[in-house]
Amino acid sequence: MSLIVQKYGGSSVADAEGLKRVAKRIVETRKAGHEVVVVVSAMGDTTDELLDLAEKVVPVPGGRELDMLLSAGERISMALLAMAIKGLGVEARSYTGSQAGMITDAQHGSARIVDVTPKRVREALDQGAVAIVAGFQGFNRGTGDITTLGRGGSDTTAVALAAALGAEVCEIYTDVDGVFTADPRVVPSARKIDRITSEEMLELAAGGAKVLYIRAVEYARRHGVTLHVRSSFNNNEGTLVVASIEGENVEEPIITGVAADLSEAKITVVGVPDIPGKAAQIFTIVAKTNANIDMVVQNVSTASTGRTDISFTLPKSDAQAALTALTAEQAEVGFDSLQHDDQIGKLAVVGAGMRSSAGVTAQLFTALFEAGINIEMISTSEIRISVVTRADTVNEAVRVVHKAFGLDADTEAVVHGGTGR
Amino acid sequence: MSLIVQKYGGSSVADAEGLKRVAKRIVETRKAGHEVVVVVSAMGDTTDELLDLAEKVVPVPGGRELDMLLSAGERISMALLAMAIKGLGVEARSYTGSQAGMITDAQHGSARIVDVTPKRVREALDQGAVAIVAGFQGFNRGTGDITTLGRGGSDTTAVALAAALGAEVCEIYTDVDGVFTADPRVVPSARKIDRITSEEMLELAAGGAKVLYIRAVEYARRHGVTLHVRSSFNNNEGTLVVASIEGENVEEPIITGVAADLSEAKITVVGVPDIPGKAAQIFTIVAKTNANIDMVVQNVSTASTGRTDISFTLPKSDAQAALTALTAEQAEVGFDSLQHDDQIGKLAVVGAGMRSSAGVTAQLFTALFEAGINIEMISTSEIRISVVTRADTVNEAVRVVHKAFGLDADTEAVVHGGTGR
Incomplete structure (x- = not known):
């Protein structure tokens, strides 16, 4: 008898019909002889509705009471x-985060898991019951208070329970069939990926793919949990996120997928004195606002002025605080001015095959150039290349790049392509 | 510095505006120098909406999961x-029933409080904070599960906390100005009662007055908690429910208030053998269905047949189960037939002054007779007389009796009458 953790998101349990459909699937899994632990998110838009209500009561809800x-x-x-x-x-028995032993630190709104002690969950399984666990929430031992893990926290709850209970697989149910080579709403010819390494999945998630949260993928990678991203609306096999893919080197594609992200803004610090320590100074100021800095680009210094420009991207919602903090320290740092641009789009191409393939960057830039799409920033990692473009060109950029790297379903170059299961 | 427990019902916190209004009142109480513990119900119709949702998922929701x-x-x-x-x-800090130490038995849906250990509430008060406690819910130590106290449980939570913390007063906020001599929607001339004994309040609540739940009044009486029933929509003094009213004997009214109840049905067991033990047998059968029997009347035996009729009232919702159970045992008990009547109304007149006043029953019956209202059942306690009439005459009966006992606001006989505060 193997243990399976299944996580259902809000869209899968949006109403009574959805709950009954999901219940049927869980019962089928149980009757197939598996032990089943289910992690569930709030129904449909419940979390947003509760947030709206809180905002009607106080301007900026937060902390202990918002988590409650x-x-x-x-x-x-x-x-x-x-x-x-x-x-x-x-x-079946349901357990709150606290009852399921999801022990976190006391950081309300974005608590980190520090321990998982699913004693009651294990007991329920031993008694033949299905255990239902509240996603997204935990409990701090020091304060005795309820915490939440932040958006996407239910995925993390599921992975953490799968790790603690030694589950065979952690199934992440969603309203799409799995992880795609690009967002199917943007690229109709996008293909479902059958298997992807957690490393690639991490880069796709960081690049803007919404289907899994970085944190959950990272937790799964570190604890060796196999993820299976699949639809709760059909019985198709979805995408397996695994530690490594063996024996497919011959056919390994250069690029696994393309992601896009329209949620970031760009800040440029203009005329920074080109002396050591200035970049560190700037990013220390920004870090104090808790802004999540993503890409960073520093232009070469203009010899005649001894000054340079430093640009970085960050979530739009973090931009104002960063600008305010930088302005307050302008004299100290000695820069000329700040530019704020919230009309950017980010494109990321991800693939483990990049490691061994020369010319990927050139191929990417050529494709974008031929489509008349201007590149404003570039950042690369071992298995990812990210570029910033104008916001209104990013979807076209995704289509162009998806095609250029042979990911379109109607080309022969598809390697990870699905079998229509 | 005195400690005040305030309980706000769902109608007082139905939306963001209501929450803000109640918050303002709580802050005023705190700033007046009191320690404040607040017990709050679910917003508006939330509980009913959750029940509806549960009924869409399963036919008869209940037990552990419904409480959760x-x-x-x-x-x-x-x-x-x-x-x-x-x-x-x-x-301010909010606490679940479990966090506030509301320890109950494991009877889901109608748990009884077995211990109150409000350690965290006391700590919050010691730190100058207002403590907000979830009404209606508790925690069973043996199972580690959340329980609920049943409808009206929030009143009980408030009284139990007031008792455990030694509060000066437990204020029950509602959408009316206090306890009235009769339902003002039925009797426009009804007067707010300034002070009432807990004994009288118990009888009024048992007679159908909705403003307080029997269980909370009983808890308050046993633990010596003073209740103050008042409106959350104004600053008027409401009704004080106290152990006894001293020094007002001279003016003590015979009747304090009149209550009506349309939620009961009557079952008559026809042709019961008039031999010892038959009544006990019948009520044992009914008790097993957990029906809440209220009034019981046994007619005198018809000498010629050696048989008698036994009638009792019970909540309409309990009637079907009682009928089924009795039918199953008909041969065993030996009765002839069952009659079920769900078109009854119950009227109760309550007053501590009855003890020392002869003729109250006669005065009541005369008033009803003169109004042409037929009495079907009668039951009396030391300070209450209840009668059953046709459902469609009960409101008229309340008006007639209210007037007959001099409770109408425009008569001189009002004794407990308010001063317009």
């Missing part, structure tokens, strides 16, 4: 799901 | 209320 509020969402979905499963004749 | 589901309602209201209070510059 938001944790009600999973409590509703998990209790209903347990009822639905029991209604199908299979014993 | 319903407890989400208070979690939402209490977190929002804490935020609203903090937004006004006063520290």
Whole structure:
């Protein structure tokens, strides 16, 4: 008997019908002889609705009380799901993050898991019951308070439980069939990826792919948890996220997928004195605002002025605080001015095959050039190349690059392509 | 510095505006120098909405999972209320039933409080914070599970906390000005009662007055907690529910108030053998269905047949189960038939003054007779007389009796009458 952790997102349990559909699937898995632990998110838009309500009460809700509020969402979905499963004749018990032993630090709104002690979950399984666990929430031992893990925290809950319980697989159910070579809404010819390494998945998630959260993929990678991203609306095989893909080197594609991200803004610090320590000074100031800096580019110094420009991207929501902090320190740092651009788009091409393939960067730039798309920033890692373009050209850039690297479903170059299962 | 427990029902916190209004009142109480513990119900119709959702998932939701589901309602209201209070510059912290030490037995849906250990509430008060506690919910130590106290449980939570913390007063906020001599929607001339004994309040609540739940009044009586029932929409003094009313004997009214109840049905067991033990047998059968039997009347035996009829009232929702159970045992008990009547109304007149006043029953029956209202059942206690009439005559009966006992606001006989505060 193997143990399977299944995670269902809000769109899979948006209403009573969805809950019953998901319950049926869980019961089928249980009856197939598996032990089943289910992690569930709040129903549909519940979390956003609770946030809206909080914003009607106070301008900037947060901290302990916001976590207490938001944790009600999973409590509703998990209790209903347990009822639905029991209604199908299979014993089920729901557990809050606290009851399931999701121990976190005290950082409300973005708590980190420090320990997982799923004693009650294990007991429920030993008694033949399905255990339903609230995603997204935990408990701090020091304060005795409820915490939440931040957006996408339910994926992390599922992976952490899978690791702690030694699950065979952690199935992440969503409303799409798996991880695609690009967003199918942007690239209709995008193909579902059958298998992807966690390293590549991390880069795709960092590049803007929404299907999995970086944090959950990273947790899975570190703890050797196999993820299976699949649809809760059909029985198709989805995408397996694995540590490494053996025996496929011959056919290994250069590029696994293309991701895009429209949620970032660019800040340029203009006229920074080109002396050692200035970049460190700037990023220390920004770091104090808790801004999540993504790409950084420093232009070469203009010899005549001894000054340079430093550009970086960060979430749009973090930009204002960063600008304010930098302005306050302008005299200290000695830069000339700040530029703020929130009309950028980021494109990332990801593939483990890049490591052994020369010319990927050239091929990428050529494709974009031929399509008349201007590149504003470039950043590369071992298996990823990210470029910043105008926001309104990024979708076209994704299509062009997807085609150029032979990922389109109608070309022969597809290697990770699905078999239509 | 005195400690005040305030309980706000769902109608007082139905939306963001209501929450802010209540927060303002709490902050005023705190700033007046009191320690404040707030017990809050779920917002508006949340509990009913959650129940509806559960019924869409399974035909008869119940047990552990229903309690888990319903407890989400208070979690939402209490977190929002804490935020609203903090937004006004006063520290506030919300606590679930479990965190506030509301220890109950394991009877899901109607748990009884077995211990109250409000350690964290006391700590919050010691640190100058307002403590917000979820009404209606508790925690069973043996199972580690969340429980709920049943409808009206928030009143009980408030009284239990007031008792455990030694509060000066437990204020029950509602959408009316206090306890009235009769339902003002039925009797426009009804008067607010300034002070009432807990004994009388118990009888009024048992008679159908909705403003307080029997269980909370009983808990308050046993633990010597003073209740103050008042409106959250104005600053008027409400009704004080006290152990006894001293020094007003001279003016003590015979009747304090009149209550009506349309939620009961009547079952008559026809042709019961008039031999010892038959009544006990019948009520044992009914008790096994957990029906809440209220009034019981046994007619005198018809000498010629040696048989008698036994009638009793019970909540309409309990009637079907009782009928089924009795039918199953008909041969065993030996009765002839069952009659079921769900078109009854119950009227109760309550007053401590009855003890020392002869003729109250006669006065009541005369008033009803003169109004042409037929009495079907009668039951009396030391300070209450209840009668059953046709459902469609009960409101008229309340008006007639209210007037007959001099409770109408425009008569001179009002004794407990308010001063317009």
